Amino acid sequence: MATTTATLGLTKPAGTDTVDIGVINTNMDLIDTAVAGKETPTGAQTKATAAQTAAQTYTDTKTAAITADYVRQPxxxxxxxxxxxxxxxxxxxxxxxxxxxxxxxxxxxxxxxxxxxxxxxxxxxxxxxxxxxxxxxxxxxxxxxxxxxxxxxxxxxxxxGGGGNATTAQILLNATATVDSGPITGTMPNNGAVAITPSSASQTIALGYHNGSGSVAAVTVPVANVLTGTTIAGQAGTMVNRGAVVITPSNASQTIAVGYHNGSGSVSAVTVPVANVLTGTTIAGQAGTMPENGALGTYIPSSSPQTIPAGHTSGGTVAGVAVTAGHLLAGDTVAGTAGTMPNKTASATVITPSGSDQAIPQGYYPGTTGDGKVAAVTFTTGNVLTGTTIAGTAGTMPNQGAVTLTPAATSVAIPAGYHNGSGIVSAVAVTAAHLLTGDTVAGTPGTMPNKTASATVITPGNSDQAIPQGYYPGGTGDGKVAAVTVPAGNVLTGTTIAGTAGTMPNKGAAGLTPATTTVAIPAGYYNGSGVVAAVTASIDADIVAANIAAGINILGVAGTAPTMKSTVFSSSGTYTSGPSTSLVYITGVGPGGDGAAGSLAGSSSQSGGSGGGGSGQEVFRYPTIVAPNTPYTVTISSSTTTFGSLITLAKGGTGVAAGNNVLTGGAGGSKPYSGGNGIQGGNTTSGSWTGGNGGNGGVPKLGTFASYNGLTAFGAGAGGAGHNGAGSPGTNATQPGCGGGGGAGGGAGSAGGAAGLGANGFLIVEWI
Structure with missing residues (x-):
């Protein structure tokens, strides 16, 4: 707080006061008034002037100091x-x-x-x-x-403050914002949840904000009413496409096939012979012309023809002539009736006697054997059973009656003669399952499986197993029960399986007491009654919530420490910050530098190896401020590694070539700011005719964090080997940010090796 002088009441500035011209002027006026109000002798006037000057100097000094202090005031x-x-x-x-x-x-x-x-x-x-x-x-x-x-x-x-390039149309209606041009009020309509029902015409989605709860109604499509091949709202029509169908009329109704007809189909025209259609009848639009004659009455046949009028008659009769066709010799016709009596004249008809009476075939026989006869009966007596006489001749065939035959290992003869059908051949009882497959007895094929050389193996299990059905000759190549391999250490001691005694220790109800270091559980069987002694956080003072990651519970203590999340970029991509993310930590490395190509050597000379490329620029958990909900482009290329416009990691330096016929190896590529330089190419000696080895590429210092966040061990490109001839090429680096190997120098008039290329970098973004 400012104070005043005792005599004149001048305001004295405090150390924190800013310059106030009004206060200074007031002080000057007070001094001027005080001086003017007194008439002083010369000495007094001098003192007054000195006092005024001192006050002015003091004020000017303080004012200058305050004015120059741009921390206290801008x-x-x-x-x-x-x-x-x-x-x-x-x-x-x-x-x-x-x-x-x-x-x-x-x-x-x-x-x-x-x-x-x-x-x-x-x-x-x-x-x-x-x-x-x-x-x-x-x-x-x-x-x-x-x-x-x-x-x-x-x-x-x-x-x-506000800022940005938003316009009123981009801000919700009546909402306000401050942009680069100043405060504005939004005009974007708030449409809320809009429901749209699809129609046959496109519908414009209303301009403005939609809250995400709106919907476009589902389209119900009766697929049976939609032509096949047509899809409406994702639903395919099933109506059959009949195209152009041609239907030919018939004497019965015909169904038009279900489906779509394209209008080019047709019903064929009906051709009507009108002369064959009775007058007064119309078919398919055409009138018949056949005359209608009604009833014609009765016609009495005579010896001359009688005409029946053309046209349709409802009836009439021609008097019948009674002629029996069977009584009229074939070849003759009377009143339209043809004779059917067969004419056996010279027919040489022969009737062969049989076991039953036979009729003499119908017809007219003139009475000579050339017209018809009954043949004599002849036969072999051995084909007729003894005791039987046919047409006066006795049979001689033996009568065996009912014979029973029993099959044997050899053929059994059936006696010659007549068997009355009651004789039998005794059946052979064969059980197919008892007969080896491949054999057949009395028509019954065997079904017993043949296990010969089948290599059947039965592996013992924890229950009885049937031996697969079949015939086993007895060799292990035919079938066997596999030996039981019992790991004794996996079987409890005191237990024997397939002759092998278990050796697993029986720990019974043994218990364990936890410690702050890992406690090994002794090998063996525990019967479930053993316990691990309860522990509390008191065994370690560091077991507190703040030291445990959120979501993790250790000994009953739930962690509250924020957990770090990360994204690893080995290729270009986009990192989008979360709604509450304002700080990220960047770890990464720029692309490795390329090695230099080996130098040419003269015919009687040699060149040193070229240098390897330097490693890329690197950062480790570099804190970087980001805007929430903002995408940042991550670029991983052979020339740079970037995180938006905030971080750029440079490419490592290129190795240096030794120079043609220069014995000293070329320098390695430099590292930008951090990382590892490329290795200098190897020297060579005059007269060796062998080029120097290329230098290896540089390795980032991050190589010491080989297990950090998924990073693998780093390995740079190797330099090429020098030879008495062309130098070997340097190898390309494969690990991120590592430099490529330098090419070997040429020897004895040969070219140097090609340069190895540096590897692209990577970027890790971490945030809480």
Whole structure:
């Protein structure tokens, strides 16, 4: 708090006060009034003048000190630079940038990209907002307040405020926002949940915001009413496509086939012979012309023809002539009746006697044997059973009656003669399952499986097993029961399986007591009654929630420590920050440098090996400020490794060639900022005619973190080997960020080896 002097009441500035011209002027007026109100002698006037001068000097000194303190109060200046590059001059001039130093600057030209500032030629400094984003949108003729932050060596715009290039149409109706042009009110309609019912015409989705609960109604498609080959709303029609069907009329109704007819089908025309259709009858639109004669009455046959009129008659008769066809010799016809009596004249009809009476075939026989006869009966007497006489001749065939025959191992003869059908051949009883397959007895094939040479193996199990059915000759190649291999250590002691005694220790109800180090469980069988003694967090003071990851429970203590998440990029991609992510940690390495190609050697000379490529630039868990819910492009290429515009990791240096006929090997490629240099190529000696070996590529220092977050061991490209002739090529690096091998120098007039290429880098993004 400011105080005043005892005599004149002058205001004395405190150490934290800012310059106030009004207070200074008031002090001057008080002094002037006090001096003017007194008439003093010369000495007094001199003292008064000295006092006034001292007060003025004191005030000026304090004012100058306060004015030059840009930490306590900002300095104001008008920008004299160009777009994105501010230049200001403060007075009094600061001698260096100080943490908290404030500058109020009126921007001359509107910004279009990341902007920096140079104050009194102290050096260019980047400008960021409070979220760590580069400022790109300063407005012309607008004053901004900046504060210097010494850790990052940059100026921070005070007061985040609004910003951006959104328009009213991009902001929800009646919602407000502040953008680069100032405050605006949204005009985007809020449509909420919109329901759309599909129709036969396209429908426009209403302009504006939809809350995600809207829907497009499902389309119910009667597929049976939709032509096959047509799909509506994802549902295929099943209506059969009949195309152009041709139907030919018949004397019965015909069903038109179900399905689609394309209009080119037809029903064939009906050709009607009208002369064959009775007059008064119409068929398919055509009238018949056949005359209708009605009833014609009765016609009495005579010896001359009688005409029946053309046309249709409902009836009439021709008087019948009674002629029996069978009484009229064949070949004669009377009144339309043809004779059917057979004429046996010279027919040489022969009737052969049989076991039953036979009729003499119908017909007319003139009475001579040339017309018809009954043949004599002749036969072999041995074919007729003894005791039987046919046409006067006695049979001689033996009568065997009912004979019973029993099959034997050899053929059994059936006696010659007549058997009355009651004789039998005794059946042979054969059980197919008792007869070996491949054999047949009395028509019964055997079904007993033949296990000869079948190599049947029965592996003993924990229950009885049947031996597969069949015939086994008795050799192990035919069938066997496999030996039981019993691992004695897996069988409890005191138990014997297939003759093998178990050796597994029986621990019974043994228990264990946990410790802060791993306690081995002795091998053996535990009967389930043993216990592991209860433990509490008191066994280790570090077992507290803050030391345990969230979601992990150790000895009943639930962890609360945030867990680190990570994404590994071995190729280009995109990292999108979460809604609450503002800080990430970046670990990565730039692409490795390429080795140099080996140098040519003269016919009687040799060249040293070329250097390997340096490893890429690397960072380890570098904290980086990001904006929430923002995508950042990750580039992994042979030239660079980047995380958005925030981090760029450079490619390792290229190895240096030794030079043609130079004995000293070329230098290895440099490492940018960190990592490992490429290895110098090998030297060679004059007269050896052998080129120097190429240098190996550089390896990133991250190689010491071989188990960190999935990283594997690093290995750079190897340099080529020198020869008395062409040098071997350097190998390409395969591990991320490693340099390629240098080519070997040529020997005895030969070329050097090709250069190995560096490997692309990688990037790991970690966040909580």
């Amino acid at each position: 300095g104001y200046a008008v920008d004299t630079g160009t777009a994105n590059h501010l230049i200001v001059t403060l007075s009094p001039a600061p001698t260096s940038y100080a943490d908290g130093m404030g500058v109020a600057v009126k921007v001359k030209v509107a910004g279009t990209a990341a902007t920096d500032i140079n104050v009194n030629s102290l050096g260019v400094k980047a400008i960021y907002d409070s979220l760590g984003n580069a400022v790109t949108n300063f407005r012309a003729n607008t004053t901004y307040s900046l504060k210097y932050e010494s850790v990052s060596g940059s100026f921070i715009v005070q007061g985040k």
